[in-house]
Amino acid sequence: MQNIRWAVLGTGVIANEMAVALKKNGRNIDAVGNRTHEKAVAFAEKYGIKKVYDNYNDMFTDPDIDVIYITTPHNTHINFMRRAIENGKHILVEKSITLNSRELDEAIALADKKGVVIGEVMTIYHMPIYKKLKEILESGKLGKVNLITMNFGSFKEYDMNNRFFNKNLAGGAMLDIGVYALSFIRWFMDSKPDQLLSQVKPAPTGVDEQAGLLLMNQEGQMASVMLSLHSKQPKRGMVSCEKGYIEIMEYPRAWEARITYTDSGETEVIQTGEHADALAYELADMEKAIRGDAECMHLDYTKDVMDMMTEFRKEWGFQYPEEM
Template sequence: MSKEIKWAVLGTGVIANEMAAGLQKMGKSLYAVGNRTYDKAVAFAEKYGIEKVYPSIDEMFADEDVDIIYITTPHNTHYGFMKKALENGKHILVEKSITLNSSELCEMISLANERGLILAEAMTIWHMPIYKELWKIIENGELGKVQMITVNFGSFKDYDMKNRFFNRKLAGGAMLDIGVYALSIVRSFMEEKPENLMSQWKSAPTGVDEQATILLQNDKNQMATVALTMHSKQPKRVMISCEKGYIEIMEFPRADKAIITEALTGEKREISAGNTADALYYELTDMETAITSGDASVMKLQYSIDVMDIMTRLRNEWGLKYPEEE
């Protein structure tokens, strides 16, 4: 694509604001914004100097000048918006969780492939420079084989069953909101997708998952443990245990540093790369690179597929379905 890539954003929340700032860091501006509430879209456009505001969301999909749409709305709305965007020839970057389940994702990937479009999940982990450095360290065998991964992610959310975190009608719950990060980091350091899964979970009064513990193992005998909760604070922490040492990462969804400890000597060294504040900048830059080069591997869609398969399997085992799935 030789002309300048024009971005539109669907939604005006926190992520949309970070996305607009990320484009500004790239020396660009958002071309257009759409939102269910028109007045919020107008205010958002004024804040960021956006050229076009759509009175209705459907006008965004039909606008021939739009190249990419960043979908930042609640994840139970993603499928419908993704389908409209792809049918109208738009590349799409979609907030996590990219869909509700594997069936939705498979259908959207088929549609994107049919139309020659790039579809990707806006998962910060795929794009942070620190992980690109750490994956190289693992791949070159410096620390030996990854044996065990442990992940904690806990958020303290007010026990209000009307908010989106516990709202079944908005696809609330720990798995799709924070579990997707934990499982994504696990998948990115495993050689193969884990197929052997065990779990326990606790339901909130609304029926969504309030907390869960998950055990995972792949055919390479790499294992992982994941602990999630929506009503008890935990550090966002991951430890990757290898044969010759271990890697510790705090605030892992947007990390910019890691500590590597040598197994034999106990010697520690810090690896730094990138900047936490620039997470959306890295994400958007990689998406543009994928479109201009025609090589979408940097967007790690296969990892998103694997993670969605795991989340779908677990929720099926729990009997947890959302209204759109019934």
């Protein structure tokens, strides 16, 4: 197959990271579109992109584009996804991939019909450290995973107009940072948690500012999560097994894990991959998926996580305008 041709929708921070990552993979973005045309022109000049759409909608029907990276706010995703899929484009979509399970189920059904690949930009499914840790767990040397404990907290100023607290921009802790914690949990659990409990503290705007989650699956594996948009926490994950435990710091883009074996008290540090190459790994896996290895995008895990996030928000009675 010839080189896969990429377009990017949006020119924000993530789009800039994507441009750098694709260059690390020896490639370049082929086209860029943005609602503000001048921003698209500046972005193209910065990264040597040859095609700038006068109207960003033209990327969905461009015959010279194979895959579109969607970097816009997540309440805009489903409309762009529909148009891309209907025109036979593969899509890689920023997290959270959609607002809810209904939207994601629709996109999956449409993608199956059109024969295209869709994937979420979730670093945990693509960083080499997580692939290595899964191999270690599958070897049996640590025994069964029994308990996972997660933290993710960011301190955001109380500006209720910014995207973190703004309901009209699909703000809230769950879709912004909870998606990472739940993706981590799903990676290490044998099946999707089907027993969910939670507490939530709402922001004045009606989005979730802070939440505590408890989860358990059919195998009896349990997990706890603490999320906050107004209290800094370390990005820390711990996977507790029968014969030891794994500690991972900065887990969204981790490159290192520490394993402690409980019988001996010995520790082992596993290092693989680079923090700075997180997006390059995702882009490489997306191209593998387009070439036939669709499972490497872990869309089944993406769906499980979206189902959980939807269930939690339903329990809280939190809806975005697009859902009403």
